[in-house]
Amino acid sequence: MSTLPPRARLWPEVEAIFGRLPPAVYPAGVRLRHDLAQRFSPTGQFADWLSGPADPPWLDLAAWALADWGGPVGPTRAAVEYHATLAVAATLSAAGALASAAEPETGLAAEALPLAQALTAAAADHLAQLFPPDSAFWPRYHALTAAWQRALTTPPDWAAAPPYGDLHTHLAERGAGAALPLLSVSALTGRDADWPALAAMTADAGLAFEIGYALQAVPRDVRRGTLSYPLLRVRHAAGLAAATPVTPERLLGAALLTGALTSVAEEARARLARAQAAARALGLPTFAARLAVADEQLATLKSVWSGAASADASGVRFAPADGGLRQALDMAEQHLLADLTFAESWEVQRRGLFGQPALTGRVFAPGLILEVLAGHGLPVTDAVEALLDQLAADGYRYYPHRAVPPDADDLGLALRLGADSRVSARQRARLEEALRWLPLNQAPDGRLPCWFTHGVADLDTATPTSLWGDQCATVEANLLLGLHAHATPAARALVEAAGLGWLARWKTSGLGANAHYVAAYALWAARRLAVALAADPFPESWRAAAGAVLAAVAARLRAEAAHADTPQTAALLTLTCLGAPHQPALAALFDPQWISLILKRQRYDGAWPGEPLYVVPTRGETAGWYASTLVTTALCYDALRTFQLSRRA
Amino acid sequence: MDFQTLVGKAISDEKFAQALVSDPEKALKEAGIQPTAEMLEALRGVDAAAIRRLAQAFGDNKAGTL
Numbered sequence: 001m002s003t004l005p006p007r008a009r010l011w012p013e014v015e016a017i018f019g020r021l022p023p024a025v026y027p028a029g030v031r032l033r034h035d036l037a038q039r040f041s042p043t044g045q046f047a048d049w050l051s052g053p054a055d056p057p058w059l060d061l062a063a064w065a066l067a068d069w070g071g072p073v074g075p076t077r078a079a080v081e082y083h084a085t086l087a088v089a090a091t092l093s094a095a096g097a098l099a100s101a102a103e104p105e106t107g108l109a110a111e112a113l114p115l116a117q118a119l120t121a122a123a124a125d126h127l128a129q130l131f132p133p134d135s136a137f138w139p140r141y142h143a144l145t146a147a148w149q150r151a152l153t154t155p156p157d158w159a160a161a162p163p164y165g166d167l168h169t170h171l172a173e174r175g176a177g178a179a180l181p182l183l184s185v186s187a188l189t190g191r192d193a194d195w196p197a198l199a200a201m202t203a204d205a206g207l208a209f210e211i212g213y214a215l216q217a218v219p220r221d222v223r224r225g226t227l228s229y230p231l232l233r234v235r236h237a238a239g240l241a242a243a244t245p246v247t248p249e250r251l252l253g254a255a256l257l258t259g260a261l262t263s264v265a266e267e268a269r270a271r272l273a274r275a276q277a278a279a280r281a282l283g284l285p286t287f288a289a290r291l292a293v294a295d296e297q298l299a300t301l302k303s304v305w306s307g308a309a310s311a312d313a314s315g316v317r318f319a320p321a322d323g324g325l326r327q328a329l330d331m332a333e334q335h336l337l338a339d340l341t342f343a344e345s346w347e348v349q350r351r352g353l354f355g356q357p358a359l360t361g362r363v364f365a366p367g368l369i370l371e372v373l374a375g376h377g378l379p380v381t382d383a384v385e386a387l388l389d390q391l392a393a394d395g396y397r398y399y400p401h402r403a404v405p406p407d408a409d410d411l412g413l414a415l416r417l418g419a420d421s422r423v424s425a426r427q428r429a430r431l432e433e434a435l436r437w438l439p440l441n442q443a444p445d446g447r448l449p450c451w452f453t454h455g456v457a458d459l460d461t462a463t464p465t466s467l468w469g470d471q472c473a474t475v476e477a478n479l480l481l482g483l484h485a486h487a488t489p490a491a492r493a494l495v496e497a498a499g500l501g502w503l504a505r506w507k508t509s510g511l512g513a514n515a516h517y518v519a520a521y522a523l524w525a526a527r528r529l530a531v532a533l534a535a536d537p538f539p540e541s542w543r544a545a546a547g548a549v550l551a552a553v554a555a556r557l558r559a560e561a562a563h564a565d566t567p568q569t570a571a572l573l574t575l576t577c578l579g580a581p582h583q584p585a586l587a588a589l590f591d592p593q594w595i596s597l598i599l600k601r602q603r604y605d606g607a608w609p610g611e612p613l614y615v616v617p618t619r620g621e622t623a624g625w626y627a628s629t630l631v632t633t634a635l636c637y638d639a640l641r642t643f644q645l646s647r648r649a
Numbered sequence: 650m651d652f653q654t655l656v657g658k659a660i661s662d663e664k665f666a667q668a669l670v671s672d673p674e675k676a677l678k679e680a681g682i683q684p685t686a687e688m689l690e691a692l693r694g695v696d697a698a699a700i701r702r703l704a705q706a707f708g709d710n711k712a713g714t715l
Binding site: 219238247248249250251252253254255256257304307 | 651652653654655656657658659660661695696699700703
């Protein structure tokens with residue numbers, strides 16, 4: 001016989017429940033385990049799920065009841081402990097899946113229901129090992145299951161008024177699965193008659209734990225603007241209706257000054273006291289002792305929210321406010337800064353060309369990454385200087401070969417990087433020199449091409465070279481954004497010659513004017529340029545055209561959002577909606593699930609898997625897509641930072 | 650700014666909370682809030698040290714920021 005506590009002894013079997021899930025819901029099961037561990041484990045490990053002092057001890061309750069009640073002995077007791085505990089774990093996981101669906105960071109929304117069904121089926125399989133089909137257990141079990149499933153798939157009635165009876169019932173039913181341990185063990189130990197009292201006891205305790213969690217989540221819910229029972233009580237105490245718009249600061253201040261949260265904590269403590277008394281009366285001293293520990297937690301929460309001088313909040317585990325955003329950003333930042341040559345981003349960009357075994361396009365992709373890092377104030381100025389030197393040495397070419405003309409994307413990137421005030425004046429002077437090509441390559445209507453073939457002294461025109469797509473509104477936008485950032489008279493004249501034509505083409509053709517980039521990136525570039533051209537120093541008469549482009553971007557973004565199913569796409573759409581300066585119409589289209597998707601797909605090393613970004617030729621002149629882990633990671637990092645900044649605004 | 654918002658700002662901004670404990674009038678002015686006699690009187694009725702501890706406890710989970 002093992003001397004391990006039942007929980008430790010049975011934990012591998014709990015893990016195995018997830019391992020045996022149907023393939024279609026298995027990945028969602030993995031994510032659910034992470035979510036449960038992050039939200040309800042004091043150590044962040046799934047093995048410690050529901051083991052902290054503020055957590056309800058439902059996973060241990062079957063074993064405690066068997067020990068306290070002196071249930072069946074020998075193999076029968078081991079079987080009861082085994083099947084009852086695993087059924088409870090599966091049931092609480094199923095309830096957790098439904099509850100997680102409402103959490104924006106979990107990303108379980110679509111998979112929550114089938115996952116909950118699979119876990120509920122697993123629970124029923126274990127219970128079927130203990131109870132015959134005609135047992136009186138089953139109607140009670142089905143009633144419990146129906147209660148928590150209904151409560152977790154129905155929003156609470158936030159129009160509730162004192163004394164909040166229906167709301168209490170709803171909150172208690174969300175945790176109705178908690179009654180399963182005692183329902184099972186009481187039925188198997190001849191305590192059927194005690195069931196009503198046991199059910200009332202677990203309902204009291206369950207509601208107290210629910211309220212405790214909600215009190216711990218007050219800072220998070222205030223920040224998110226979501227309602228909870230404690231916050232409803234704060235609003236009512238402050239004379240605010242549930243739907244009245246209010247700033248987070250006002251609500252937090254009201255939480256402290258109205259005393260509503262101390263009343264809520266006291267209410268939960270009263271329920272715990274009732275449950276404790278019932279536990280003692282029903283012969284469950286272990287559970288009663290555990291409820292005393294939970295009461296200490298509630299007393300601390302009450303003290304904290306009372307603003308008392310003696311309050312010590314150090315022992316309170318407030319719910320994470322950001323769903324792991326800060327950690328994800330730190331990991332991504334470390335990954336990007338680990339190698340400032342960004343080797344992976346250009347190692348993938350080798351091509352046999354012009355009789356040479358390999359040419360490497362080693363500046364453009366690293367430049368995109370540096371632009372993101374520099375834009376968020378990270379110390380990469382030396383790397384930017386080195387890259388600008390290399391871009392100039394290569395003649396602003398994607399591949400460093402004289403038969404390849406300089407291109408608008410590389411020059412635009414250099415201009416944007418060079419506009420950073422931390423970059424030396426030497427770079428800006430050299431970039432000004434490069435502008436001399438542009439008037440020679442600009443079309444009579446002001447349009448700027450992708451390739452600069454006129455006026456380039458070192459261009460090898462004798463070697464046959466096929467140049468794809470000389471007209472692309474996204475590449476042109478990248479150059480115009482660079483010229484706008486460079487902001488010298490020559491640069492401004494070029495934008496003034498090209499800007500209105502670019503707006504007209506985008507308004508007429510939309511994404512049809514884009515040739516080289518994925519759609520979501522093209523929307524982001526169009527958004528940035530249209531916003532820039534709608535402001536000073538450009539003519540006021542351009543503003544209507546820029547507004548029309550932004551409206552077209554918004555219309556197309558709605559369509560793209562329907563299949564925003566990869567992190568990079570979600571990142572680019574986030575940047576389009578939330579990038580600075582604030583655009584209310586685009587910000588209104590932002591979907592928080594994009595952030596959830598980005599967070600969920602981050603790899604163990606802080607990166608995201610590479611996704612296609614722009615078209616590149618491959619061997620045999622067929623088209624392929626540039627994709628690298630580092631560029632995708634930079635875009636995801638940019639989106640998460642932008643989201644973070646938008647929340648602070 | 651009403652008093653509830655002022656206290657909420659202190660809870661969600663540890664630096665502001667500390668400044669409010671040290672010198673309420675100066676902290677309010679630096680935050681762009683003109684301190685009124687009523688506000689200062691009301692602040693005297695609040696345990697500012699407790700607010701500062703609450704702001705510390707929220708740590709990275711401050712309301713209004715991430």
